[in-house]
Amino acid sequence: MKTETMHEKLSIVCFSGDYDKLLAAFTMATGAAATNRQVTMFFTFWGLNALKRKHGRSALGRTPLARLFNWLMGGLSNLPLSRLNFAGLSPRLMEGMMRKNNVATLQELMQAARELGVRMVACEMAMHILELERGDLMDGVEDIVGVATFLNESRDAHIIFI
Amino acid sequence: MKHFLDITRETCPMTFVKVKLALSRMEKGEELEVILNEGEPLQNVPRSCEEQGYTVISVEPCGGGRHRVWIRK
Numbered sequence: 001m002k003t004e005t006m007h008e009k010l011s012i013v014c015f016s017g018d019y020d021k022l023l024a025a026f027t028m029a030t031g032a033a034a035t036n037r038q039v040t041m042f043f044t045f046w047g048l049n050a051l052k053r054k055h056g057r058s059a060l061g062r063t064p065l066a067r068l069f070n071w072l073m074g075g076l077s078n079l080p081l082s083r084l085n086f087a088g089l090s091p092r093l094m095e096g097m098m099r100k101n102n103v104a105t106l107q108e109l110m111q112a113a114r115e116l117g118v119r120m121v122a123c124e125m126a127m128h129i130l131e132l133e134r135g136d137l138m139d140g141v142e143d144i145v146g147v148a149t150f151l152n153e154s155r156d157a158h159i160i161f162i
Numbered sequence: 163m164k165h166f167l168d169i170t171r172e173t174c175p176m177t178f179v180k181v182k183l184a185l186s187r188m189e190k191g192e193e194l195e196v197i198l199n200e201g202e203p204l205q206n207v208p209r210s211c212e213e214q215g216y217t218v219i220s221v222e223p224c225g226g227g228r229h230r231v232w233i234r235k
Binding site for chain 1: 210
């Protein structure tokens with residue numbers, strides 16, 4: 001699929017770790033990739049939670065503070081809604097509503113993004129702060145890069161920040 | 163070889179995501195029959211396929227607001 005001619009480029013900075021905002025990011029990413037755009041998703045800060053290999057809470061990192069932060073933030077299963085989260089109940093309710101209405105869930109969109117060849121990269125600086133290692137992230141993450149690399153790759157791309 | 167895909171129960175963006183993935187798994191020259199709803203999928207699936215260099219052979223209504231689209235890779 002990557003050998004086909006690519007035209008427009010879309011780069012998405014995934015800063016938020018909110019379920020609904022990541023859903024928007026992956027909807028844009030898969031929609032753009034399916035319409036022949038070259039898509040890069042740059043995950044930084046809270047957004048990294050969506051990429052953790054362990055979907056639940058895990059005390060990743062070396063120092064006590066990093067381990068506490070990582071445990072509190074959790075992974076893909078702990079992403080909150082940006083509003084009306086109700087201590088984590090709402091994302092589950094929302095997912096049920098989505099399934100009922102045949103709307104793709106976040107996990108389904110992430111799987112589609114991988115199949116469509118969306119390039120997913122993690123922010124080196126945020127990884128450093130949170131003391132995350134490459135092995136803490138899921139296999140679909142292609143690279144750990146700095147902002148300069150991301151901007152170079154995003155030359156001529158539309159960049160959106162979520 | 164002919165391929166079939168019904169996306170009438172799918173919503174954006176999985177309508178054209180599923181078409182794109184189905185086409186990517188096919189060999190050049192093979193055909194894909196897609197059943198889709200009028201509105202957004204009918205407007206965008208054939209157009210996005212043509213933009214990507216695939217051939218839309220035909221688009222015909224098949225009742226209940228559904229359409230049958232034939233695409234050749």
